[in-house]
Amino acid sequence: MSENRNKQIHIKDINIGLMKNARLLTKYDITMDDVVDKNKLHPQVLEYFEGKVKGNLNQILKDIDSITRNERTKKKTPSELSLSKTSNDNYKSRLSQLNKIFDCDNDLTCLNNPKKILDTFNRLKLPTNTILSYINTIIGTTKYSPTFQKILTNIDDYKIIQRKLIEKREKQLEDDINNKDVVLLKELLEIQSYYEKNEQYSFNHLISSLYTMIPPLRDDFGNVELIENDKDDDDFNNFYNTKTKTLILNKYKGSDFKGKYKIVFPDKLHTIIIESVKKQPRLFLITKNENNAFDTLYTRGRLTNIIKNVFFGNTVNDIRHAYATHDFKGKGIDVLKLKKDSDDMLHSLGVHLTYLRGIKN
Numbered sequence: 432m433s434e435n436r437n438k439q440i441h442i443k444d445i446n447i448g449l450m451k452n453a454r455l456l457t458k459y460d461i462t463m464d465d466v467v468d469k470n471k472l473h474p475q476v477l478e479y480f481e482g483k484v485k486g487n488l489n490q491i492l493k494d495i496d497s498i499t500r501n502e503r504t505k506k507k508t509p510s511e512l513s514l515s516k517t518s519n520d521n522y523k524s525r526l527s528q529l530n531k532i533f534d535c536d537n538d539l540t541c542l543n544n545p546k547k548i549l550d551t552f553n554r555l556k557l558p559t560n561t562i563l564s565y566i567n568t569i570i571g572t573t574k575y576s577p578t579f580q581k582i583l584t585n586i587d588d589y590k591i592i593q594r595k596l597i598e599k600r601e602k603q604l605e606d607d608i609n610n611k612d613v614v615l616l617k618e619l620l621e622i623q624s625y626y627e628k629n630e631q632y633s634f635n636h637l638i639s640s641l642y643t644m645i646p647p648l649r650d651d652f653g654n655v656e657l658i659e660n661d662k663d664d665d666d667f668n669n670f671y672n673t674k675t676k677t678l679i680l681n682k683y684k685g686s687d688f689k690g691k692y693k694i695v696f697p698d699k700l701h702t703i704i705i706e707s708v709k710k711q712p713r714l715f716l717i718t719k720n721e722n723n724a725f726d727t728l729y730t731r732g733r734l735t736n737i738i739k740n741v742f743f744g745n746t747v748n749d750i751r752h753a754y755a756t757h758d759f760k761g762k763g764i765d766v767l768k769l770k771k772d773s774d775d776m777l778h779s780l781g782v783h784l785t786y787l788r789g790i791k792n
Contacts, residue, residue, distance in 0.1 A: 432790040433734065434505075436554075437459065437463065438459040441459055441461060441521070442461060442465045442511060444474065445461065445466065445476055446465075446466060446467045446468065446471060446472075446475075447471060447538060448471050448472060448473050449473075449717045469671070487537065487538070487539075487578060488526065488527070488530050488535070488537040488538070488539055489537065490576075490578045491526065491539060491572065491576045491578050491579045492523050493516065493523070493527065494518055494575060494576035494577060494579070495522050495523060495572070495575050495576060496519065498513050498514055498575055499513070499514045499516060499518075499519040500713060505767070506713050513536070515573065515658070519690070522567075522568055522571065522572060523567040524563060525564065526539070526568065528565075529542060529565060529569070532551070533548070533551065533589075539579060539582055540582050542582075542583065543571060543582070543583060543584055543585055544585070545585050545589050545592055546588075548569075549562070549592055552565065559599060562596060563593070563596045563597070563600065564593055566589060566593050567591055568698070569583070570586065570589050570590060570593060573586055577585055580641055593697055594695075598641070604649060615745070615749065615753040615754040616754060617642050618745075618751060619639075619642070619690060619742060619753065620643055620743065622639055622643075622741075622742055622743065623636075623639040623640055623643045624633070625637050625643075626640075626741075627640075631706075632703060632706040632707045632709075632710045633710075634711075634717065635709070635741050636703060637703055637704065637707045637716075637717070638652075638717070638734075638737065638738060638741045639741055639742065640700055640703050641700070642697075642738065642742070642747070642750050643702065643750075644699065644700045645696065645775075646693060646695075646754060646772060646776050647747070647750045647751045647754050647776065648680075648683075648749060648776065649683065649684060649751070649776060650734045650735050650738065651669070651680055651683050651777075652717055652734060652748055653717060653734045654669055654682075655670060655671050655678070655680075655715060655717070656668060656669065656670040656671070656714065656715055656716075656717040656743050657671055657673060657708065657713070657714060658669070658670050658671070658672050658673070658718060659672065659673045659674045660672065660674060668681060668682070669681060669682055669683075671696075671704065671716055673701075673704070674702045674706065675695070676695055676696045676698070677693060677694070677696070678692075678693070678694050678695075678696060679691060679692070679693055680692040680693075682778075684777070685777060685778065685779075688745035689777065692777060694775070718733065719732065733741065735747065738750075751776060754776070755771075755772060755776065755783060769783060
């Protein structure tokens, strides 16, 4: 069928109100001159012609860039709203993926049909987490992009979908949490117990304790200075105060949002640290050379392989998933517990939900 023939078919559909895909207007160069009675036009087509809303992916991405903080200079954006570089990348990536999945041709007006969007996601058999991530992006973009806010006229419908997906996820968590992480956490505790009996106060003992005796953090222990004073008022460095038994992290993933992280270590973990330092004197919690306090420090990310070796192949991510999941095996969902765990593990409640593994879609 010729392109001209296609154009004539689309013009006919437009004039009887059957066609609402505004991107086809551009593709076939259809203008108001081709319209017989604008009162019969689909509202989205009429709005397109009148220039009220025209989805523009590039402009939406620019809107997001305009409120992204400069991570190097920490310069704030003029807007009260702001995004980190990581969040910026996530939003832009998901919007671009939506543009491709729904063949929007850079016109995100195509997202103005929540039911169709959800039906497509389900037909593609996307995991609940992935669908929720896309829906969160659509809703969130209306807050960060004035352009998209004008385009999306069905935000309330998306919020209903979001709420139902969260409810579905909670039900899945309650009914279907896999036993894998419960077993894994038991194994991790057994590994810590092994080091306690056979390598007491060694680095293996210390590292295994740091990841089993408190809510497991990310790889954040590689540059923690050991200090001893009555105050924990340093707002710039990461340190462990041996006098107050307190770990303070000022630099970690998400610190720009969450600020200073502070946790008082249990007595047993504190004792392990003190005895480890007596056994191998050093100025930092963990150093590369166990016998040289002035040797090169580990920075965040450099302990990854060490931790994996200590836990016989289990990664930091495995440990954090196991901790997040085990409390809900065979139990109801405790929202307050979820919130506390997410705060202790230094991520948002939304991210924490994705750490609860072993569920069905």
